Amino acid sequence: MEYVNPEGIREDGRRPLEMRHLHAEIGTVARADGSAVFEMGNTKVIAAVYGPREVQNRSQQLNDQALVRCEYTMPNFSTGDRMRKPKGDRRSTEISLVIRQTMEACILTHLMPRSQIDIYVQVLSADGGTRSACINAATLALADAGIPMRDLVTSCSAGYLNSTPLLDLSYFEDSAGGPDVTVGILPKLDKVTLLQMDARLPIDIFEIVVQLATEGCKAVANYIHEVLLENTKQLEYRRGL
Amino acid sequence: MEQRLANTWQMTVNEKKFIETALLSDLRVDGRRPFDYRRLIIKFGREDGLSEVQLGHTHVMGFVTSQLVQPYRDRPNEGTLAIFTEFSPMADPSFEAGRPGESAVELGRIIDRGLRESRAIDTESLCVVAGKFVWAIRIDLHILDNGGNLVDAANIAALAALSTFRRPECSLGGKDAQEVIVHPPETREPLPLIIHHLPIAVTFAFLGKDNIVVVDPTHYEEAVMGGRMTATVNMNGDVCAIQKAGGVGVMHSVIMQCLRIASVKAADMTTKIKNAVSTSLYAYSPQVESYKTERSQRMIKRHTSTAAVDVSEPSHKEINVLLRHHLERSTIRSGELIASSSNAMEIETQLSEQDEKQRDGGARTFIGGPSNWDPLSKGVDSDALKVSLASRGAVRANTKLEESKIENLDVFEQSHPLADVNPVPPLHEVAAIDLQTKGERTLKDAVKPKHKRKKKPSSKTDAS
Numbered sequence: 135m136e137y138v139n140p141e142g143i144r145e146d147g148r149r150p151l152e153m154r155h156l157h158a159e160i161g162t163v164a165r166a167d168g169s170a171v172f173e174m175g176n177t178k179v180i181a182a183v184y185g186p187r188e189v190q191n192r193s194q195q196l197n198d199q200a201l202v203r204c205e206y207t208m209p210n211f212s213t214g215d216r217m218r219k220p221k222g223d224r225r226s227t228e229i230s231l232v233i234r235q236t237m238e239a240c241i242l243t244h245l246m247p248r249s250q251i252d253i254y255v256q257v258l259s260a261d262g263g264t265r266s267a268c269i270n271a272a273t274l275a276l277a278d279a280g281i282p283m284r285d286l287v288t289s290c291s292a293g294y295l296n297s298t299p300l301l302d303l304s305y306f307e308d309s310a311g312g313p314d315v316t317v318g319i320l321p322k323l324d325k326v327t328l329l330q331m332d333a334r335l336p337i338d339i340f341e342i343v344v345q346l347a348t349e350g351c352k353a354v355a356n357y358i359h360e361v362l363l364e365n366t367k368q369l370e371y372r373r374g375l
Numbered sequence: 376m377e378q379r380l381a382n383t384w385q386m387t388v389n390e391k392k393f394i395e396t397a398l399l400s401d402l403r404v405d406g407r408r409p410f411d412y413r414r415l416i417i418k419f420g421r422e423d424g425l426s427e428v429q430l431g432h433t434h435v436m437g438f439v440t441s442q443l444v445q446p447y448r449d450r451p452n453e454g455t456l457a458i459f460t461e462f463s464p465m466a467d468p469s470f471e472a473g474r475p476g477e478s479a480v481e482l483g484r485i486i487d488r489g490l491r492e493s494r495a496i497d498t499e500s501l502c503v504v505a506g507k508f509v510w511a512i513r514i515d516l517h518i519l520d521n522g523g524n525l526v527d528a529a530n531i532a533a534l535a536a537l538s539t540f541r542r543p544e545c546s547l548g549g550k551d552a553q554e555v556i557v558h559p560p561e562t563r564e565p566l567p568l569i570i571h572h573l574p575i576a577v578t579f580a581f582l583g584k585d586n587i588v589v590v591d592p593t594h595y596e597e598a599v600m601g602g603r604m605t606a607t608v609n610m611n612g613d614v615c616a617i618q619k620a621g622g623v624g625v626m627h628s629v630i631m632q633c634l635r636i637a638s639v640k641a642a643d644m645t646t647k648i649k650n651a652v653s654t655s656l657y658a659y660s661p662q663v664e665s666y667k668t669e670r671s672q673r674m675i676k677r678h679t680s681t682a683a684v685d686v687s688e689p690s691h692k693e694i695n696v697l698l699r700h701h702l703e704r705s706t707i708r709s710g711e712l713i714a715s716s717s718n719a720m721e722i723e724t725q726l727s728e729q730d731e732k733q734r735d736g737g738a739r740t741f742i743g744g745p746s747n748w749d750p751l752s753k754g755v756d757s758d759a760l761k762v763s764l765a766s767r768g769a770v771r772a773n774t775k776l777e778e779s780k781i782e783n784l785d786v787f788e789q790s791h792p793l794a795d796v797n798p799v800p801p802l803h804e805v806a807a808i809d810l811q812t813k814g815e816r817t818l819k820d821a822v823k824p825k826h827k828r829k830k831k832p833s834s835k836t837d838a839s
Contacts, residue, residue: 227480235621239602311492318621325624329604329616332492337634343604348627 137295137307145306146175153290153302153350154263158270160278160290168279169215172271175304176261181271183279185251187263199245201245204234204253210293212260236289236318236328237272242282251281262305263291265316269328277362278325286358289328290350292343294335299346305334317347321355377818393744394599395583403596409589413770417535422566428532430690431593432522434466437532438515439540443555444765446502446509452511454501458487458533460516474586478525485618486530487783488514489574493615496537497569503545508555512568516765523593526605530576531648538573540653541565548789574615575641576607579633581623588633590640604630606637610645736819 154175165170318328413431602622
């Protein structure tokens with residue numbers, strides 16, 4: 135099965151080190167404190183943030199920091215074949231845990247004790263890299279909600295097929311059974327906060343793939359900066375500043 | 376740790392500070408160094424595919440079963456592998472009975488990724504009739520005691536159980552060979568699974584402000600840590616899976632360093648698991664049973680000493696290794712293997728140091744070649760000499776060396792002393808003594824008074 139043809143073009147026409155087209159919008163869910171839609175190629179994800187607000191379940195209240203909760207769902211229509219059980223399956227539980235812990239590391243939770251921050255992420259259209267798109271969307275939504283953070287968290291995936299490192303895998307490339315590395319970084323601090331990998335890779339090739347994914351994350355970070363800057367300008371304009 | 380729960384155990388500020396401060400001086404609360412594993416014990420049950428692993432205080436049981444099912448539509452000629460975890464509330468007050476919590480799901484998925492995606496188990500060999508019947512392997516992991524680092528212990532339990540699991544042999548029969556006949560184990564020997572490689576999970580915890588890295592965190596360290604990373608690597612240096620689910624950010628270089636440490640630990644752990652599995656297989660195979668008991672009886676006669684903790688099972692090939700290191704071990708209990716952790720590496724380095732010291736002391740008396748002052752002596756082969764001495768059971772009390780040995784044994788963890796009593800003295804000394812009696816007598820011997828032999832240490836230094 136050929137994923138990179140002899141001219142070096144992938145199945146969707148990209149080059150191996152090329153990311154998919156990025157598009158982001160802020161403030162799409164009017165009711166939420168912060169929300170965003172993030173698209174990476176055909177993968178489209180919507181995130182909504184509620185918080186900081188009072189803890190709904192008193193027994194879970196933390197006295198010295200904010201409680202961060204996250205829920206990741208993939209509705210039935212998001213994938214090609216209609217899914218049977220969208221919520222509560224093990225993959226969703228794990229990804230919820232991963233997103234929560236990733237965002238928790240960058241939110242300054244000690245500034246908001248005894249409160250709760252909820253992050254809800256829904257995948258509207260899944261075409262590979264949903265985890266990364268969710269984290270990017272959550273970052274934008276948290277920024278839109280004005281929640282204090284150490285740094286943005288951006289994420290991107292990379293793989294290795296036909297002996298070529300590939301950036302930003304689509305579903306077709308992901309389902310090939312080759313290695314899939316998802317990296318989440320704090321771009322200004324240049325630290326890795328999320329790292330997941332499956333399938334087998336020798337360590338030296340793994341290092342190359344991780345560095346490629348990190349470069350992808352930095353490109354996403356640049357884009358997110360632009361989007362936030364543009365959004366702030368719009369807010370200034372509306373306020374008449 | 377589980378997020379909610381009113382009855383979750385909370386750590387005091389003092390305990391947190393203590394752990395973090397101790398780590399600044401490279402000390403962990405249980406006395407380990409930052410990259411040491413805890414003591415690992417792998418036991419097997421009477422049935423095939425049942426394993427019990429203890430990593431320090433963490434206790435996990437793994438059980439593998441198989442069943443004939445219909446394959447998935449997109450993979451009609453492959454068997455399936457499923458992992459189920461059971462976090463029993465007796466293991467930790469924060470575990471709830473019933474639905475698996477987040478950490479249970481995460482653990483199951485980490486182990487699942489390590490085994491399935493890296494193709495550790497050959498699933499194509501599990502196909503019986505393509506598209507209709509394949510073997511579904513189900514691994515159940517029960518957490519009995521949460522002493523920290525459940526992922527590593529559960530992974531080892533899963534691998535050990537898979538290595539000893541036997542599935543029934545089946546053949547096609549009936550009308551037009553479409554019916555599958557499953558042969559019970561009495562009629563046909565069940566078959567093992569084809570395991571290509573053993574993916575070992577190594578968990579790192581990042582503690583404190585400076586993100587100090589430790590391997591194999593205990594329950595207390597997990598409550599204090601800022602983040603964790605589990606790297607599943609195999610002995611060939613391949614990374615099979617990595618799970619760093621958020622948590623504190625770390626530098627890229629730290630991650631690569633952790634991977635390198637993980638591959639070293641993986642090699643160590645793979646040998647331990649393989650040794651444990653092969654010992655247990657010997658224990659339950661009836662034709663080898665007598666061989667094993669005979670071999671163990673031979674070992675009792677030869678090596679009368681306290682069993683020391685070390686890696687690997689006794690085999691007749693390794694007896695020379697045993698002798699050279701002056702410590703004997705014996706595993707009589709069927710199917711039980713006590714393997715120490717990286718203490719093994721410590722033991723080896725310390726033993727080699729000891730060897731050097733003793734060799735230096737004895738070098739002046741015994742050189743493993745023809746004596747240069749005696750033209751007629753042929754020289755003695757040290758290995759053959761040691762083996763012959765061991766078989767004769769030459770035991771001579773040597774108090775100085777006993778003391779030093781006992782000191783060493785106190786430093787390392789001791790396992791149950793089986794046979795008794797007289798420690799075998801370092802064989803160099805014995806060899807030296809015997810050489811003096813065996814070798815040709817010269818004028819020097821005539822000059823030395825006989826009773827001087829009682830004071831062996833001093834005679835060593837005097838003799839040339």
